[in-house]
Amino acid sequence: MNTTQMTAAAALLALLAAAAAAAGGGVKGRPARQFPVVATSQGQLRGSVMRSRQGKDIYAFRGVRFAEPPLGELRFKAPVPVAAWSGVRNATEDGSACPQPVADYPVPMSEDCLFLNVYTTKLPHGRSNPRRPVVVFFNPGGFYGFTGHSAILGPQYLLDHELILVTNNYRLGALGLLSTGDGVLPGNYAMKDQVAVLRWVRQNIGAFGGDPDSVTIAGYSAGSMSVMFHMVSPMSRGLFHRAIAMSGSPFFKWSVDRDPLPVARKLARHFRCPVDSSEAIRSCLLRVDALEMGRAIDIYREFAWDPIVSFMPTLERAGDSEEQFLTVEPQQSLLSGDFVHVPLITGMTQDEFAWRSLDVLKNATWKDEINNNYYEVYPIAFMYERGTERSRYITDELRNFYLKNKDVENTPRNGLGTLYSDALVGFGVHRTSKVLPCVNSQPVYYYKFSFPGRYSYVYLENTTTPFGVVHHDETLYLFYISVLAPFFTENDPEVLMVKRLTQLWANFIQTGNPTPNRTELFNNVLWEPITTTNSKYLDEGTVMEMKEGLFQERLALWDRLFPLQMPKCYAH
Ligand SMILES: *[C@@H]1O[C@H](CO)[C@@H](O)[C@H](O)[C@H]1NC(C)=O
Numbered sequence: 013m014n015t016t017q018m019t020a021a022a023a024l025l026a027l028l029a030a031a032a033a034a035a036g037g038g039v040k041g042r043p044a045r046q047f048p049v050v051a052t053s054q055g056q057l058r059g060s061v062m063r064s065r066q067g068k069d070i071y072a073f074r075g076v077r078f079a080e081p082p083l084g085e086l087r088f089k090a091p092v093p094v095a096a097w098s099g100v101r102n103a104t105e106d107g108s109a110c111p112q113p114v115a116d117y118p119v120p121m122s123e124d125c126l127f128l129n130v131y132t133t134k135l136p137h138g139r140s141n142p143r144r145p146v147v148v149f150f151n152p153g154g155f156y157g158f159t160g161h162s163a164i165l166g167p168q169y170l171l172d173h174e175l176i177l178v179t180n181n182y183r184l185g186a187l188g189l190l191s192t193g194d195g196v197l198p199g200n201y202a203m204k205d206q207v208a209v210l211r212w213v214r215q216n217i218g219a220f221g222g223d224p225d226s227v228t229i230a231g232y233s234a235g236s237m238s239v240m241f242h243m244v245s246p247m248s249r250g251l252f253h254r255a256i257a258m259s260g261s262p263f264f265k266w267s268v269d270r271d272p273l274p275v276a277r278k279l280a281r282h283f284r285c286p287v288d289s290s291e292a293i294r295s296c297l298l299r300v301d302a303l304e305m306g307r308a309i310d311i312y313r314e315f316a317w318d319p320i321v322s323f324m325p326t327l328e329r330a331g332d333s334e335e336q337f338l339t340v341e342p343q344q345s346l347l348s349g350d351f352v353h354v355p356l357i358t359g360m361t362q363d364e365f366a367w368r369s370l371d372v373l374k375n376a377t378w379k380d381e382i383n384n385n386y387y388e389v390y391p392i393a394f395m396y397e398r399g400t401e402r403s404r405y406i407t408d409e410l411r412n413f414y415l416k417n418k419d420v421e422n423t424p425r426n427g428l429g430t431l432y433s434d435a436l437v438g439f440g441v442h443r444t445s446k447v448l449p450c451v452n453s454q455p456v457y458y459y460k461f462s463f464p465g466r467y468s469y470v471y472l473e474n475t476t477t478p479f480g481v482v483h484h485d486e487t488l489y490l491f492y493i494s495v496l497a498p499f500f501t502e503n504d505p506e507v508l509m510v511k512r513l514t515q516l517w518a519n520f521i522q523t524g525n526p527t528p529n530r531t532e533l534f535n536n537v538l539w540e541p542i543t544t545t546n547s548k549y550l551d552e553g554t555v556m557e558m559k560e561g562l563f564q565e566r567l568a569l570w571d572r573l574f575p576l577q578m579p580k581c582y583a584h
Pocket residue numbers: 047102104
């Protein structure tokens with residue numbers, strides 16, 4: 013999720029802005045020697061050469077269009093596949109990020125943002141094709157922020173391994189998800205952009221030396237929910253073979269917006285558009301400036317910075333004119349086994365959103381409200397039903413368990429922070445870890461990321477001390493995130509975690525098993541799958557260790573408050 017708006021992350025904003033100038037290129041080390049050319053089904057692309065952490069040449073094809081620019085009448089529509097071209101197009105620079113709320117974003121933004129990047133260290137040569145396994149990464153950002161740009165998701169660490177990485181942009185916020193709940197604005201454009209990426213990969217990755225029959229979809233937070241939506245969507249069938257879902261789950265009730273019209277009306281009113289019909293909303297919002305629409309996020313806040321999400325995927329009506337991404341509740345598809353069964357890695361970080369309580373404490377009004385007006389504020393912040401007796405019951409139980417019925421303590425680590433963590437990430441991911449081993453015929457690997465590095469997405473105010481191990485932090489070891497951390501070199505203590513995480517991913521992307529071998533690198537641990545009869549997880553900390561029962565006591569409360577009819581295969 014996009015943390016850059018929150019005051020606890022103010023340092024991040026400054027960092028992002030400061031890095032803006034430096035971010036552009038991404039070609040590290042020696043200058044590019046040659047410009048590789050690859051012929052896709054639509055036309056030829058000229059790439060550039062970057063360098064991996066361990067010094068391999070990376071053939072990088074950036075700013076590749078996978079769909080026509082979603083402009084004019086194509087706004088609020090499924091993406092249109094990109095038309096063929098003649099001659100060679102340059103794919104040497106990243107494309108624009110999609111419009112989003114952060115002022116001074118280090119990457120230029122434009123509504124014309126449907127680009128992907130392909131990275132490999134081995135292109136086909138003559139008749140020989142390395143047919144390398146592929147990983148497609150869907151970025152986090154709460155469906156309203158972030159990008160696949162190489163300054164933000166640099167390939168330099170993962171590309172030490174024999175795999176192909178594809179990063180991408182999908183439309184965000186209203187431009188990606190606005191829906192009137194009918195055929196006029198069906199919604200899910202963002203998800204269909206992701207499908208277009210996967211279709212592009214299926215059609216074209218062979219030309220880059222990739223294996224279209226070995227595709228792992230991976231994602232973080234909103235990207236992680238996306239990964240699991242692809243597991244249930246009829247549009248994504250046959251396009252992937254393994255999945256990595258980090259710190260995000262479709263088992264949150266709020267991961268799908270079942271009644272999107274009120275949000276569409278709110279946005280329309282904000283831009284002084286009529287709201288009396290879906291047609292009126294659509295035709296007026298078609299003329300609103302895209303960058304302004306990307307910025308319009310505060311209008312959804314009801315308490316402090318909450319709720320954390322506004323636009324979400326929705327259920328489309330079967331039979332509407334556009335191809336539908338989702339028509340059935342994802343939870344229902346998953347529970348009934350009606351999804352693409354693939355090996356899955358899922359898990360969360362030690363502290364996730366625990367820092368969010370600091371923001372609330374900083375504002376006297378918010379602090380007073382959360383301490384005294386909790387029946388109204390809790391359901392907004394932690395996203396459950398409002399105004400009912402059951403709602404009050406849930407609030408009482410949560411406040412009793414996490415705050416011992418007291419006011420929020422004025423310390424960085426407090427009960428409110430833990431509650432934010434469990435509500436926004438912990439519970440959903442926990443539920444994935446319980447349900448999937450039962451309904452998925454393929455192995456499920458569960459983790460907690462707890463390695464305390466020197467860099468983070470969130471620092472204690474006015475210090476260089478990370479708050480903890482928060483949401484997004486393990487992406488710092490999978491990608492070179494030039495706006496947040498230096499390029500790790502052999503002497504940096506972070507390098508061991510870079511080696512570990514990228515090797516776990518590479519093993520899984522290549523074989524479907526993250527630890528096919530006992531090695532020193534993983535402290536000789538074999539990552540055993542979680543099953544219906546154990547609750548095993550890998551603790552990815554300073555030491556790699558198998559443990560059981562992640563946050564068991566805390567999450568048992570949520571299981572009790574939000575009971576789920578478990579499928580028959582569930583043993584305990
Ligand atoms: C493409 O890149 C090459 C090499 O940098 C450059 O010479 C050429 O002018 C570029 N072409 C276009 C159309 O930008």
